[in-house]
Amino acid sequence: MAETRRLFFALQLPKEVQQQIIQWRATQFPEETGRPVAAENLHLTLAFLGDISAEKQQALSLLAGRIRQRGFTLTIDDAGQWVRSNVVWIGPRHAPLGLIQLANMLRAQAARSGCYQSPQPFHPHITLYRNTTRAVAIPPPGFRWQFKVEAFALYESVFKQGRTRYQQLQSWSLSN
Numbered sequence: 556m557a558e559t560r561r562l563f564f565a566l567q568l569p570k571e572v573q574q575q576i577i578q579w580r581a582t583q584f585p586e587e588t589g590r591p592v593a594a595e596n597l598h599l600t601l602a603f604l605g606d607i608s609a610e611k612q613q614a615l616s617l618l619a620g621r622i623r624q625r626g627f628t629l630t631i632d633d634a635g636q637w638v639r640s641n642v643v644w645i646g647p648r649h650a651p652l653g654l655i656q657l658a659n660m661l662r663a664q665a666a667r668s669g670c671y672q673s674p675q676p677f678h679p680h681i682t683l684y685r686n687t688t689r690a691v692a693i694p695p696p697g698f699r700w701q702f703k704v705e706a707f708a709l710y711e712s713v714f715k716q717g718r719t720r721y722q723q724l725q726s727w728s729l730s731n
């Protein structure tokens with residue numbers, strides 16, 4: 556069988572925002588909340604591709620490189636828990652149009668290339684905890700991280716020695 560890699564398109568967070576989020580997380584949630592996502596793994600997924608071949612990766616990279624879109628400002632000011640997927644997340648209360656357009660374009664390209672896309676609408680989020688088996692008290696609004704998004708990237712999810720690491724393979728700038 557041809558070798559495959561587990562890939563997804565996502566937005567990287569600025570390093571200082573990653574650090575601020577994990578500091579905030581440590582003060583807001585008890586230790587037993589769930590499995591915390593490592594600072595360097597915090598990201599916002601645009602389109603999940605699944606396990607795909609090198610040929611499909613190349614085709615999707617080519618299509619991604621043809622996207623012409625301006626950058627946008629992202630404000631992270633909302634949080635919640637999804638009980639079905641057992642995660643606690645943060646995200647934008649109002650997703651900017653640029654974010655929705657970018658994700659929809661990548662998801663449509665992925666679907667046309669045969670990568671299953673969930674029928675659920677895109678709900679932009681950054682997963683903070685996984686395996687949250689109990690109801691978690693979500694901190695009241697009052698946090699807010701804002702940054703300019705000027706690029707998006709293709710990531711590989713690598714599982715090694717019991718740990719998942721997201722490795723950036725390629726990135727594309729959003730024109731200003």
Ligand code: 2AM
Nearest residue numbers: 563598599600602603642680681682712
């Ligand atoms: P999540 O954070 O909500 O779990 C890499 O796994 C990234 O792709 C994660 O951000 C994950 O979102 C997202 N993703 C979306 N659909 C997925 C799926 N069916 N399986 C695994 N990850 C998925």
